Amino acid sequence: MHGKRWLLTGSLLASSIIGYTAAYREWHRKDLARLIAGSEVISTNHGPIEYRKIGSGPAVLLAHGTPGGYDMGLAFTQLLSDPHYTYLAISRPGYLRTPLETGLTPEEQADAYAALLDTLGIQRATIVGISGGGPSAIQFSLRHPERCSSLIMVSGVAQHYSEQEVWQTLPLFKRLTKQLYNKLVAFDPFIYTILPLAGLQPAGAAATDLVRTATLYSQRRRGYENDMRQFRQITRYPLKNISVPTLVVHGTSDDEVLFENAEALASEVPHVRLLAIPGGSHMAFYTHASIVMPAIKNFLQRTS
DSSP states (O other), rough: HHHHHHHHHHHHHHHHHHHHHHHHHHHHHHHHHHHHHTTTEEEEHHHEEEEEEOOSSSSSEEEESSSSSSHHHHHHHHOOTTTEEEEEOOOTTTTSSGGGGSSHHHHHHHHHHHHHHHHOOOEEEEEEGGGGGHHHHHHHHOOTTEEEEEEEEESSOOOOOHHHHHHHSSSSSHHHHHHHHHHTOOHHHHHHHEEEEEEHHHHHHHHHHHHHSSOOGGGGGGHHHHHHHHHHOOOOOOEHHHEEEEEEEEEOOOOOSSHHHHHHHHOOOOSEEEEEEEEETTTTHHHHHHHHHHHHHHHHHHHO
């Protein structure tokens, strides 16, 4: 009897694993197809760039975080929900279908953004630097001020950054949790398993889209690894030379990109407004969207 029970349990377990594996592979195939269908790759004089253009009106270029892709920019526009702009959601070099060779450094990536505007016939754009998109957004405002209407930094890296150094500032348990989380989000079966839960969160569609920006890590790995190398090499940006209107949005309890990045911007950039979210995490733009998004809309209306 016991042998039959174990045999039945084993058969059910094997069937479940086979079913899960088949479903996961089908999801993986469809997710890759979805990403390819949702964007296009355009040739510029700085190299190929993957992007998605939506809307009409003044241009807003979205430099996504680390990791990410053009899909993160699209998820951000869904939260912003303002149809009065032309949104350019790009994949930074090394992410999805933008080759790493299009721009290794934040400076080169900023030049690639200007080249994209040239190719699309767009004279000026507001640039939004989300998290790891911060350095290239800053460089765009510094290197191409005549093309930059304004700068918006959202939980953005603005100075030397090292994940390991940030982790060392955390209590041991939180540090271990962060390290485990980093490994899990690079493991597609984990994202596939938790994805249905994202839809249960507030603004479920946007939450689902944000979680999806961590899928297909193999298509984002080169960009992530390059970002980590580049951010470690940042010494000190001449923030006082940023001449465009600047909005800085940052949670005071951000333990991924520390709030001191926002403080540096607020203390040095001449025409800056700081929106500090008390107790806000790295995802304050989502968790406090009812505060953040109206502030961004007002800023865009005044500056674009």
